[in-house]
Amino acid sequence: MTALLRYQSGLLFRSQRWLAPLLLYAVFIGVGVQAAEPVLDALGFTAAALLPVTAWTVRICLTQEPPAARNVVAAAAGRNRAHLAAFLAGTAWPLLPGTVAVLLVTLVSDRRGIPVPAAAVTGLLAALACALTGAAVGALASRPFLKASGWSLSALVLGSLLAFVVTGSPAKHAMTALTAGARTATADPPWPAFAGALLLAAAAATLACRATARLE
Template sequence: MTALLRYQTGLLLRSQRWLAPMLLYAAVLGVGVTMGEPVLGALGVTAAALLPVTAWSVRICLTHEPPAARSVVAAAAGRGRAHLAALLTGTGLSALVGVVAVLVVTAFSDRRGVTALAASTTGLLAALACALTGAAVGALASRPFVPAPGWSLAALVLGSLLALVTTGSPAKHAVTALITGARTLTATPPWLACAAAVVLAAAVAFCACRASARLE
């Protein structure tokens, strides 16, 4: 698996397709987060914006490999393992960027009434919940479930929106906890939402890898 992750990471970085979702994330934060605003509200924007960015990154990793190279990798390591490596690469890149964003936003926002440790912990858990939920959306909106590029993009946008507004979504629960905390000046780490996002992402990854091995 280590070799597959290195291969997928190198492929992603050389393709430079990661620039588009990362620039989108930077633009959203630049517009939606103001230096000196209450930290929990700023972290809510930071976490919410990470969901569609992760979904997009995962879709890129699942579709950027040439068919011939995909067949060679699948023959050597198995389609399920190759699919999982692509999922982990897209998720890991976005999660890493999200961690950096949370720490920067925490450092430059107004932390009155909230300690830096409490704010960063809450923000990191919310960002992880949103990243994992976004990874699930990206996996469901890509091959082998939605192989057509046009329908895949439409499913990605719609799925990201629903994941942010649907009751019961781990991402919505995590972002709501931050928004509520910004009003009450209380940092409540969304442990339950994060755990639910882990279960959701693991279940979707398992189904996607199984489907890839059978359908492709």
């Protein structure tokens, strides 16, 4: 699996397709987060912006291989493992700028008596919840379920929006926890949202890997 992850990461960075979601995230943070803003409000926006970015990156990794190369890798390592490696690479890389953004926002925002470690842990868990939810959206809005680019991108945008409003969504739960904490100036780490997002991402990855073995 390590070799597959290196292969998928190499494809991603050599193609430079990672630049678009990274720039989108930078624009989101630059426009939506202001210095001296209440820390939990700023962390909520920072985490929320990671959802569509992760969904987009996962879709890039799942669709970046030419069909011939994909067939060669599938023959060598198994189609399930190859698809899982692409999913994991697309999920992991957005977490790096997300983690940096959470730490920087924690330092420059108005913490209003909230300790730095508590704010940072709360922000990181919210970011993980949103990123993992976005990864699930990206997995379900890409091959093998949707192969046409137009339908895939439309599903990606719609799924990202629904993730913030559908009852039971881990991302919505994380945002609700941060909003409630901002009102009371209390950092309450959203562990349930993180656990739910982890289960959701695992279920989506399992479904996608099984489907790709049957449909491709």
